[in-house]
Amino acid sequence: MFRGWPSRPLRTARGPLIPRRAVHIFANPARFLSIARPLTPWLGWPGLLLIATGLVSGLFLTPPDYLQGESVRIMYAHVPAAWLGMAGWSGIAVASLMQLIWRHPLAAVAARAIAVPGALFAAICLLTGSIWGRPTWGTWWEWDGRLTSMLVLFFLYIAYIALSSAGAERGSNDRVSAIFGVVGAANIPIIHYSVEWWRTLHQGQSIGLAGSKIDGSILWPLPLTTLGFTLLFAAIVLMRMRAMLAEAKVEARLKRMASE
Amino acid sequence: MSAWAAIILRDVRLAYQGGGALLPLIFFLLVATLFPFAVGPDGALLAKVGGGALWMAALLAALLPVDRLVAPDAESGVLDQYAVRGLSDEGVAAAKIAAHWLGFGPPLMIAALPASALLKLDGATLGRLELGLAVGTPALAALGVMTSALTLGLRGAGALAGLVMLPLAVPLLIFGAGALGPDGMGALKLLGATALILTALAPFAAGAALRASRD
Numbered sequence: 001m002f003r004g005w006p007s008r009p010l011r012t013a014r015g016p017l018i019p020r021r022a023v024h025i026f027a028n029p030a031r032f033l034s035i036a037r038p039l040t041p042w043l044g045w046p047g048l049l050l051i052a053t054g055l056v057s058g059l060f061l062t063p064p065d066y067l068q069g070e071s072v073r074i075m076y077a078h079v080p081a082a083w084l085g086m087a088g089w090s091g092i093a094v095a096s097l098m099q100l101i102w103r104h105p106l107a108a109v110a111a112r113a114i115a116v117p118g119a120l121f122a123a124i125c126l127l128t129g130s131i132w133g134r135p136t137w138g139t140w141w142e143w144d145g146r147l148t149s150m151l152v153l154f155f156l157y158i159a160y161i162a163l164s165s166a167g168a169e170r171g172s173n174d175r176v177s178a179i180f181g182v183v184g185a186a187n188i189p190i191i192h193y194s195v196e197w198w199r200t201l202h203q204g205q206s207i208g209l210a211g212s213k214i215d216g217s218i219l220w221p222l223p224l225t226t227l228g229f230t231l232l233f234a235a236i237v238l239m240r241m242r243a244m245l246a247e248a249k250v251e252a253r254l255k256r257m258a259s260e
Numbered sequence: 261m262s263a264w265a266a267i268i269l270r271d272v273r274l275a276y277q278g279g280g281a282l283l284p285l286i287f288f289l290l291v292a293t294l295f296p297f298a299v300g301p302d303g304a305l306l307a308k309v310g311g312g313a314l315w316m317a318a319l320l321a322a323l324l325p326v327d328r329l330v331a332p333d334a335e336s337g338v339l340d341q342y343a344v345r346g347l348s349d350e351g352v353a354a355a356k357i358a359a360h361w362l363g364f365g366p367p368l369m370i371a372a373l374p375a376s377a378l379l380k381l382d383g384a385t386l387g388r389l390e391l392g393l394a395v396g397t398p399a400l401a402a403l404g405v406m407t408s409a410l411t412l413g414l415r416g417a418g419a420l421a422g423l424v425m426l427p428l429a430v431p432l433l434i435f436g437a438g439a440l441g442p443d444g445m446g447a448l449k450l451l452g453a454t455a456l457i458l459t460a461l462a463p464f465a466a467g468a469a470l471r472a473s474r475d
Contacts, residue, residue: 100468148430148434152427152430155423155426155427156427156428158423159420159423159424159427162420162423163410163411163414163420163423163424166411166414166415166416166417166420167414169414169415175468175469175472176410176412176469176472176473179410179465179468179469179472180410180424180465182465183406183428183461183465184427184428186457186461187427190431
């Protein structure tokens with residue numbers, strides 16, 4: 001009979017699949033905080049600097065596209081937002097799996113911390129895409145595979161946030177939202193491959209490991225903003241995790257004071 | 261009689277006894293009645309969009325019973341009794357899905373007959389709609405039980421259930437409505453694939469949620 005999730009790490013013949021130390025090294029919130037606190041500004045400020053550099057050079061230094069004209073510049077915000085919208089849910093799914101399998105105490109905090117900025121970047125992706133679509137496609141919205149699945153992802157984020165905050169209100173453990181995080185991850189490959197499965201309006205993949213179909217003269221600020229937004233995203237997640245841990249600490253202290 | 265069959269029988273009997281199985285059907289027919297009011301009683305237009313409207317009505321009807329699929333059994337301690345007897349949560353969830361489908365799927369397919377008359381669907385479209393519903397309603401039932409287990413005991417569970425369930429049901433709606441056209445065989449196969457994945461996944465997610473709600 002199936003009795004609960006395995007409480008011990010998955011094992012191979014030569015030992016655990018992932019060493020227990022590697023998983024549990026940050027299970028101690030104090031140790032995690034001692035690294036997260038100094039790491040936050042080291043991620044956040046370079047991220048902001050890269051975003052500023054990328055956006056300024058994208059807006060003023062690169063030439064306009066031969067076909068799309070000036071409107072191509074919205075790419076420098078749209079592509080990082082799309083990447084972070086999808087990466088955010090992948091992060092939620094990984095953290096949820098860690099929480100379900102190893103009962104890692106910080107994984108639940110991490111998943112909840114990712115949800116709000118992930119939803120924000122999914123919304124930015126949809127908004128910038130809509131604004132970009134108006135001059136280039138002639139429409140604000142098209143029921144195209146990638147647009148639809150991104151919109152569904154946005155609604156999944158909202159559902160996840162609502163579910164986890166309702167669970168936190170009740171003071172229950174976060175395993176329910178973790179289950180939803182894993183189930184919702186089914187949407188991620190659909191978004192990723194949608195442009196290949198349903199070729200409608202959204203262009204196919206332009207940048208791959210083999211090279212880029214975008215000309216170098218307008219491409220070069222894109223990695224700057226992508227890296228910058230990613231670093232900023234990581235800094236926001238760390239800040240939110242620290243805030244949540246501090247909140248839990250305050251609550252525990254209040255409870256202790258009330259019982260004394 | 262095995263425990264699983266007993267659970268299924270009990271849940272089906274409860275669904276039909278309380279009249280709870282009737283409610284989604286009335287709701288389904290009500291949506292089918294509202295739709296012509298909203299777009300006008302033009303027969304050609306209704307025949308064109310009616311099938312999709314019925315799929316949407318089926319989705320909304322599947323949402324309706326979500327708040328009382330698991331919660332009454334959890335509150336009265338029946339689920340704890342199952343756990344004490346050593347029945348796995350995944351098995352209980354699967355039995356509940358089967359019972360919910362028996363109380364939801366076939367009646368919905370019958371209700372689709374008068375609804376298709378209201379929306380002036382032709383015979384061929386009706387046949388494809390029924391085929392699609394036969395393939396898709398098990399997944400709707402599975403999603404319903406899973407959502408019910410996930411939102412168990414949360415405040416505002418009803419509103420939360422819609423938020424949780426509808427995004428996951430979008431592929432069913434897309435492929436179900438896509439299978440209504442004359443060349444809908446490809447979409448029907450995709451509908452079958454989606455429904456199989458959801459129905460296979462849901463007992464595990466629902467079972468894990470039931471276990472999480474207990475400790």
